[in-house]
Amino acid sequence: MTAHPTVAARRPRLRGRARRAVTSLAAASALVATAALTGCAAERDGDVYTVLNSSTDETYHRWDAEAMARCGKRLGVTVEQQSVPASQVMTKALRMASSKSLPDVVQFDASEMPVFAEAGGLVDLRTLGLSTDHVPDGIVDFGSYRGTYYGAARSVNTLALFYDKDVLAEAGIRTPATWDDLREAARELTRGKRYGLALSAGGAEDGVFQFTPFMWSNGGDERELDSPEVVEALDFWKALLKDGSLSRSTVNWTQADVNDQFMAGNAAMMINGPWQVETLNSDPDLNWGLAEIPVPEAGADSVAPLGGAVLTVPRTGDDGRQRMAGRIVACLTGEKEQLSYALNSWMVPADERAAAVWRSKVPELDALADQVATARSRTAQVGAGWPAVSLALQSAFQSALTGQSSEAALKRAQQRATSGN
Amino acid sequence: MTTSTATAPPAAAPRKSTAPDPARARLCRRLARWGFVAPAVVFMLLFFGYPLVRNVVMSFQHYTPKTFFTGEAPFNGADNWSSVFQDALFGKALWHTLVFTAGSLLGQFCVGLALAVFFNRRFPLGGVLRSLILLPWLVPMVVSGVVWRRILDQDTGVLNTFLDTLGLGGHTPWLTSPGTALLSVILVNVWIGIPFNMVILYGGLQEIPKELYEAASLDGASAWRAFRSVTLPLLKPVITVVLVLGFMSTVKILDLILALTDGGPADATQTLGTLTYQNSFVELDFGAGAVVGNVLILISAVFAVFYLRANRTEGK
Incomplete structure (x- = not known):
């Protein structure tokens, strides 16, 4: 889902009011089916x-x-x-x-x-x-x-930290390298309508993709969602939100939304991927830079998702x-x-x-x-069990960002992820 | 059917000697009758009966991606059912579905009826305004969802900006707080459903003879009294249709919620529709998805029975 900008594409569903359209569609598909049955599509x-x-x-x-x-x-x-x-x-x-x-x-x-x-x-x-x-x-x-x-x-x-070079230079802030730097920078860059940082914590694979670098760089693991390392990572997100450095709409944003916010000047930095570069470059006035995602402590490896x-x-x-x-x-x-x-x-x-x-x-x-x-692959450890882990994790960080404690939310996520397998 | 077979023998009796064969004629007539019914029956069996049975069977099977290759889906008793019912998310989704359906129907119907009564009087530009109100109906559901998601954005959304300018706060977390997300989704669905309700109810109002209102006003009835004693009773069949059709399209809601919140935040807007979608097409556990689907069908079926009952008593 993270490979292309078409992530948000959803299958439209038919409702009662579209019945007339359905009838003509049914007629058309009947014709196609007849054509297929009579041998048009039978042989490769x-x-x-x-x-x-x-x-x-x-x-x-x-x-x-x-x-x-x-x-x-x-x-x-x-x-x-x-x-x-x-x-x-x-x-x-x-x-x-x-x-x-x-x-x-x-x-x-x-x-x-x-x-x-x-x-x-x-x-x-x-x-x-x-x-x-x-x-x-x-x-x-x-x-x-x-x-x-x-x-x-x-x-x-993979994901990286994108930042607005002009805004950072104006505020005299260096590109953050650690979580503390990031928190500090995001707080200082938050001015008026502009947030310091934008990221996606939306209820789909987008949000999970964005959470993994924080979880992994802190030594967390998708097989043990309630471990202290994962709780700490989620607490870091919560802290950013509490500081006011992240918009409360974060839980409803896809990665494309995050990019829109960044380009509109509503965020000074964002977590996003290279597939946005084409769009970013469409605005000649935007002077953006790119850095590795900050790590918990100086010297730690920044582990991002592939x-x-x-x-x-x-x-x-x-x-x-x-x-x-x-x-x-x-x-x-x-x-x-x-x-x-x-x-x-x-x-x-x-x-x-x-x-x-x-x-x-x-x-x-x-x-x-x-x-x-x-960078690390999401399915290296849990393989085909990833969808269950991903769903549990989405629910957990959304609960935590909207009030629940990270520990309780992740404990439930761990139960949910393992009960399915 | 019973009346026609009862009258047939006396009619045929006097001509008994000349008629070719009354038994054969009767058979022919019966065959012809079934011939007319047959296409409908075949259609129902093929496109409603088969998927329905298949869905019920699937809910008792261990149906995974592997099944698509091997064709094997071993029966696992009530495992799918018990695992779905034990999942706390199912109870939540069921409750959200009920609140969503009841809230949407109530809102759509009340506003739709009010607008229908309003447009029932003739006034300049009434027709133009009435067609403008149809717009939400013409916009594809997913488009509405995407647009509303922007409108309801907490910081940059038009709605909050507007409220802010009016000095009415303007920091409502419409879609981003588990406490308000369901309400916001209901409000958007009400907006979408108003035109449908208005159009059908407006049609019903046009059918009510004007003389009745004249008679009522001669009797000294107030506008409210006329509405209660003339409009509502005569509109009742139309109201039933509107509510039943509304119920059916609302209870299985999926697209709007996927576009607005994806079931979030923190599962606050998960309904049975999104849950069955998630089970089947994200987790690829088709057995569990079928269970939730069956529950949805069951709810609709119960409602359909009530509807048929109501119609029957009305017919008498």
Whole structure:
């Protein structure tokens, strides 16, 4: 969910008042169904390969189409993409699995991949000849489930501290490096309608993604949500809110909202990811800078979450096609393609060689590349159990930020996360 | 059906010698009758019966992502049911659903009725104003949700800024406090539902003969008395329809809440609709999702029975 700016896309539901629309829709779908039953969609075209992804954004869709055209040309096949909103990739892929119509390649958000792998739906990429020689271990783990490499990343992203250089310079404040610095800076930068810091504590994966760097940098762990380290991290968020450095609307903000607030000048600093850079750069007057997320104590490692999507090859049962799908994935995650994708999307290439070139081309995102090097995958410990942990955690930090004690909220979260498994 | 079969034999009796075969004719007629019913029955079985049964069966199965590959979903007795009922969130969601439904219906209906009565008099620009009020109905639910989320933002929202200018505080945490979030969501849903209520009730009001009001005023009835003794009783069938349709679309609310609060903050706006969505499509525990879905169906079914009862007694 954190890979693309399309996070907030939601499936609209029909209500009674839309009945007339439903009737015409039903008629249309009946026609389509008849067409399908009479054989239009029954047979796969030999040379056409499909990639299911979440590139519903016009720019991403175009970049992907271009990359797929290049790879298709090289491999002598046609590669087509089918894009659905990020939140629907999993359910769509599952439905396709049950009707035995899986596409040749599926691009999952890395936090969702383990669920599909656990169900036995993915092919080990190493058996298809994909090499991980130039991929850092952290990113190999990111695409692996229980030691098997199922997902190849083109690029990865993470979170960092964005700040308004002009505002900080005017107030004579250095970029904060520790929690104490951050708290102090945020308090001093809060003036009138402007808050010192903006972050997302919304009730979806966005908020959890943002909480993880605070939890992990403090030594906390998603397997033990009620540990003192996690309680401390949540208490730190509470302190920021109590100081008035965070807006009370924080609990209702997505990461895109946070970016809007920052750009509107309602926040002097924000926690966000590189996918916002395109939007940030659209305002020439905004002079923003980037730093690693502050750590509890000076000298501690800043551990941020790895985000991004991985390309996987689902088990379609057709070995020949699976092998070709593997070659398509290899091409799309090749050094050259990674670099062009990363430069387009402002994300960090997964391949070390591509990352080195990328660093020299976008020096302003250097801090991000450092953050990625130590970043951690959300599913490394709990695997397919992540959705349950994530839901429990959302509820916990929202309760704590709206009045409950961090300890009680996290104790309940731990019970909730473990009762589901 | 009983009346027509009772009258058929005497009609056929005198021509008994000439008619080909009365038994066959009767069979044909019966077949024709069923022929007309059949498409509806098939449609109902296929698109309502099958999913319903499937949903009930699924709630007794261990249905996970693996099932989509293997097709196997082992039965696990009442495990899903007991785990859902033991979850504190279910009780909360049930309560929120009831409050949300009752609050929304009450608000939508009262304001809708007031507007319908208001527009029932003819006055300049009445038609234009009436169509303008339909706007919320035309806007897709998700769009309304997104726009209202901005309007209700605590610091930068239009509503709080407006209240602030008027000196009325303006720091209400509409969607950001567990204490007020449910109320705010209800208010937005009332706003969305007003046009529907107004249109249907307005239609009903137009059907009431004007003479009745004239007669009432001749009898010296006040406006309020005329409303109570003429308007309300004659509007009752329409009111029932409005409330039932309103209930059905409100009790299963999902999109609006997802767009406004995502069920938060701290589960303060979780309803049965969002809970079944979360169980099925976020946690991918389809068995648990089916349980909550079944509870929703059960609630609607109970309400439908009351509705049918009410209609039957009215018919007599």
